[in-house]
Amino acid sequence: PMRTVAVLGGGIGGLAASYYLSKSPQVTKVILLESSGRFGGWLWSTRRSDGAVFEHGPRGIRPAGAVGKNTLNMVNSTCHYSHVLKEQILYVNEQLHRMPSGPSGLLRTAPPFSRPLVLSGMRDILSRRGKQEDETIHSFVSRRLGGELADIAIDSLCRGVFAGDCRKLSVRSCFPVLYNAEQRRGSIILGMLLGSGPGPVVPPGPLAQRSVTESWAQWSLIRGLHGRVQLHSEAAVTKIRPSETGWKIDLEDGVVSADHIISALPAKALSSALPPSCQPIIKQLQDISTVTVAVVNLEYEGLWSPGSFLRGSRSARVVYDSVPFPEHNRPEGHTTRLTVMMGGAWFQEVFGDPESVTEDDLLARATEGVQKHLGVTSAPSWSRVVLQRDCIPQYYLGHFQRVESIRSFIKKNNLPLSLIGSSYDGVSVNDVIFGGRNAAEELLGSVV
Incomplete structure (x- = not known):
């Protein structure tokens, strides 16, 4: 039996892998190591004292497909959720258009x-x-x-x-x-x-069936996950070293031993922790690019809504949070909540170096955009700026070959290591959770 599995990274991928591992009697101990002071990774929200919730990362989760059903099956027993129907609006040539x-x-x-x-x-x-x-x-x-x-x-x-x-x-x-x-x-x-070929088959649980009969477009978590796992925050991994039975994992203030590692770290972060014996894949992991996104949450007094969602201009995207998820609004008074996401592949071009841009610059740019595109003249009554550095991997041409090559090196050298997370097999919340489940299944040799 697999005695101890260390999961590196406490984002949604690491949490999902830990959840699936904790259901198996084959695993004695699951140790989840997260470098920051909070779990959830890019899934991150501020819950204000008046009850309003503002998302700083992914918000709505799609129920469609095998990966969507899989997430709903996991959530069915562990979380509270809400759902939404929506439409798309495009901003093209200085005008809004309904899809x-x-x-x-x-x-x-x-x-x-x-x-x-x-x-x-x-x-x-x-x-x-x-x-x-x-x-x-x-x-x-x-x-x-x-x-x-x-x-x-x-x-x-x-x-x-x-x-x-x-x-x-x-x-x-x-x-x-x-x-x-x-x-x-x-x-x-x-x-x-x-149908385009044999894909994963996931039998729908009660929540996934509801999402079909009620034609959900997206859903969102209201409260989170629990499981039988040792959770360690403020536990940054500095080095991973091979040992006789698996790995020694050096932390800033101690060492953890594990029979197997499931890494949910971003590819670049993993590359800097791997031992010299992994040199052939260190370079390939470093070559998986990412982009930086500024996320600006805005709240305005009064209700206004030219549409549920807006995909924005060249380098910005605006989401009407108050329309799809009204239960995240503050209970008293009428307000409109928006999130403006800026930068991405165009960050450097628009804002310059992410190190030198200020929150004030980003807030000013976001509110100017809302004024220009939506004709809003008032200033926001509340705002929050979060710079999400290197948050979305970019799968450039040949990405599939790079990932295959990295995984074949791991297999050929019998390394007790699994790679999951948005660096490899899809950037959506559903893809990342499904990757966590696949890694647990492969490790345990059975369906979890």
């Missing part, structure tokens, strides 16, 4: 698009399958659905999800569902309709 929806929306020409979206669908069905091993998201969508959809909708989606540039990101790693649909069915649309 077309429903059959009639696909048949009509609706700005900012110059032709009906159904014509893009016809193009996809009639296009040939691509031959490249990997391709940028922009090139892939332009080829299959046309340049306009790539320039407007997909460009906006990549800014919203990755805070990244669709002309540099890999379709195979960022949107494997689209890549696999073309590989398997020769078309994105046929792949979506008929």
Whole structure:
């Protein structure tokens, strides 16, 4: 039996892996090591004394697909949650536009698009399958659905999800569902309709079934997780050394021994802790790039809402938090809560060096953006600025080969090490939780 498993990193990936490990009788002890003073990683919120909640990282979690069902199954027994239906609004050429929806929306020409979206669908069905091993998201969508959809909708989606540039990101790693649909069915649309190959199958629990019958678009946690795990905060890992039975993990004030390590650390953080014997993968881990995002939470007096969500301009995105999750508003009085996310792949270009930018600069830029795009003249009554450094990995071309190469080195050398987290297999909360579950299952050799 596996006696002690150390999980490095107390973000949602590390917490999920610990949760799944703690359910197994094969593991005697799970030790979770987190360098900061709080757990949850990029999932981070401020709960004000008047009851209002402001998110500084990911907020809504999608229920769709196997990974979405898996998260809901985990939450079913451990958490309180709320759900939401939503629509998308795009900001293009200085104007707000509602995204077309429903059959009639696909048949009509609706700005900012110059032709009906159904014509893009016809193009996809009639296009040939691509031959490249990997391709940028922009090139892939332009080829299959046309340049306009790539320039407007997909460009906006990549800014919203990755805070990244669709002309540099890999379709195979960022949107494997689209890549696999073309590989398997020769078309994105046929792949979506008929299924694009053997993926993970997760039987839906009661909460996942509810999300389908009630057509949830997103959901959010109200209160968090508990489990039978030793949690250590303020426990930064300085070095990992091989030992006879597994690993010795050096902390700033002590040493932890473990039979196996599940690392949920960002790739660069792991690379600086690995021993010299792991040199071949240290460089590859360092090559997984990340971007920095400034998150500015704003609260305004009064209720106003041109729409639920807004994907913003070139380097900013605005989310109407008070519409999808009204239970996070303060109970008394009418307010509108917004989050402005800025920077990403364009951080340096827009703000300069993240080290020298001030919170005042970021707050001023965010409130100016809200005034310009939404016509709001009043100043916010409350604000909070958080600079999330290196928070979103960027899967550039060839990312899948790098990850395969890192994992094959680990396997070939029989290293008792598993890699999970947003650096490798998807940046969404669902992907990261599913990665934690997969690592626990592989380690234990059974379904958890």
